[in-house]
Amino acid sequence: MKLRDELPTDHKLATVYRYGAAFCGVVLVAFGCLGFADQLSPFDTEGTRLAGLSTNGVLSLLSVLFGAVLIIGVVLGGNVASTLNMAVGTLFLLSGFVHLFILDRSANVLDFGMTNVVFSFVMGLLILTFGMYGRVSGGLPHDNPYWRRRHPEQAAREDALRRAPARPQITGPDVRPTASPET
Template sequence: MKLHEELPVDHRLSRVYRAGAGLCGAALLAFGCLGLSDGLPFFSTDGEKIAGLSSNGLLSLVSVVTAAVLLGGALIGGNIASTVNITVGALFVLSGFVNLALLDSSANILAFRIQNVLFSFVMGLVIATFGMYGRVSGKLPLDNPYWRHRHPGPSERHDAPALPLGSPAAGLPGRPA
């Protein structure tokens, strides 16, 4: 059984995934469009200030492409939006570490400064949190589809015999009665 088949598209968690991807995507799109509209040099390692962050043409283009991926995930919704959020969030955090190592070097082709690194860490954690909401926790409710997928009832397990209807375990929450 695939998890994406078990979680309905209109499940309430899908709204959280879509909102997170949409909001973060819109912010990145605005930043990228501002940089592209200013006609910044593409491979400048100095960068120019756009919305308080250093940017060049390449970083603006990367921001627009990343925004398109997030907005695409928001349009699709469901588990796709969640997975896109988690992946993009992890890539943002990784980008923060890589660009932190490249500060003040000639390899800093995205013109990152410390503000960009901090923004990358924060935005990555925010995006990943939106993606993990309701999927990763120690106290998921029993009706959560992710909890049900990780704890299948006897009728859903291939190795367990079906319980008789009168047995005490048949009436447990999350298990068919």
């Protein structure tokens, strides 16, 4: 199975994946480009602040790369954008947890501060929510591709009922209901 086969190209969920990935990707690319414009050194941990976040050259590069990945998801659209959003959102959440534990230590080579950790959590949850929209829910409609994938037998029965020709109903005075064997 290919990822693009699961959703039709014009499915309304693809719009959510695309706009969410585009917004988050543009924010990340802008942050990274501002870091490059300031000509930050790659592993500087002296507390250079940009847009309220501490940064260095490597963090700017990572921001541009992850922003580009999300924008590539916008171009590809559909299920690819959703899957990329879920993967990148998970990585942002993990990064937030890791950097929370290495604040003020020598292992903090990306110069994360507490504002960066909060940003990582918020951005990760936002991106992850965009990726999960329409995939994770207890009340998905039966025409949703993710519901159909989880319930293939019931989806096949519903498809067969929709394709079956309508049977004419016989009604009239000479049609009598048959008695059940119990009576």
